[in-house]
Amino acid sequence: MLDLRSDTVTQPSTGMRAAMAEATVGDDVLDGDPTTRALESRVAELLGTEAALYVPSGTMGNLIALCVHARPGTEVLLDAESHIVHWELAGAAAVAGVQVRPVRASDAVMSAADLAAAARGRGRYEVPAGVVCLENTHNGAGGRVSLPSALQAMADVAADLGIPVHLDGARLWNAHVATGLPLAAFVAPVDSVMVSFSKGLGAPVGAALAGSADFIARADRVRKRLGGGLRQSGVLAAAARYGLEHQLDTLAQDHALARALASALDGAGGARVVPPDTNIVMLDLPHAAADEVVAAVSAVGVRASVWSTTRVRFVLHRDIPADALTALVPGVAEAVARALVGAPTSG
Secondary structure: OEEOOOHHHOOOOHHHHHHHHOOOOOOOOOOOOHHHHHHHHHHHHHHOOOEEEEEOOHHHHHHHHHHHHOOOOOEEEEEOOOHHHHHOOOHHHHOOOOEEEEEOOOOOOOOHHHHHHHOOOOOOOOOOEEEEEEEOOEOOOOOEOOOHHHHHHHHHHHHHHOOOEEEEEOOHHHHHHHHOOOHHHHHOOOOEEEEEOOOOOOOOOOEEEEEOHHHHHHHHHHHHHOOOOOOOOHHHHHHHHHHHHHOOOOHHHHHHHHHHHHHHHOOHHHOEEEOOOOOEEEEEOOOOOHHHHHHHHHHOOEEOEEEEOOEEEEEOOOOOOHHHHHHHHHHHHHHHHHHHHHOOOOO
16 A cells, blocks of 8 residues: 555654664753754754754744734735645644734636735735745645745735745745756745645754844744754754755655656546646545545555545655556546546436
8 A cells, every 4th residue: 555645654763763763862942952953053054044053844844934923913925725724733822822814826726916916905904914825846736836936926925014924834845856957046935934844854853934134033942832842853953954865865856756646646536636746646536535535545555645526636756666656557547537426426
């Protein structure tokens, strides 16, 4: 069974487990864990920021950024299909006291024009904007990459509004590998960024926030308030560092497998794929049959996830052997076609 539900299902590699076992550690809350500090320095170097902060999860990282950047009673402007809107349990409202203002994209992802059109005026009773949040790669758009020029255009809109920009870069590593552009080029337009280690890089836990030294100092206090201050965190940070140093380039293989899977599935039973930029394949169905399709492909050895009633998601990752996927792909396409023929249509 190949598990393509998410790249979060990866298992730590043998080398990563050894790095964790051998990590030099200290109490990071009291006086600093040396392995965690080394990871934070490396992340800041790669992203071109003054500092970075290790956090338990990407969701916490995004929430910390909202708490630091936006005052309670303001709103966050972001793509209507972003991860923060759909998958972070309304933390913006429940914890940060920030109202979410979803921006409908005119294309696959939010553009500068979309953002500018959604901005409110400055009337006495209009909710003031507090922060803009971007996402790269964009999960809901099938791992779509936003180039630095597009990010800069949206940052310019935010500057006109007088508010900062946070980038949810959980899969920014994929954007870097897919385009060959430096990580720092994607980060330069924004005020803060979150990157995840527990997806394509294969670490079991963790993410990092990066930005100015002042932002990170404030983020550190919020992390503690949220219960994210870790003690001997170097055991986990070592896994993230190993992923950065030894498993970053392997993302290219995930992208290649995604393209191969997309090519095989496109047209099966009338379904259409969203052409993948990176490692996510979204399969759009001609009618509501996602449950049936997921069950059908599971029966031939591939686990996928229901994204909506008419969309199924497959995510490629380092634990998927190329030869095993290649052997299963014809059967997966046939299973999709059978499921769509057999599933009832509405109307």
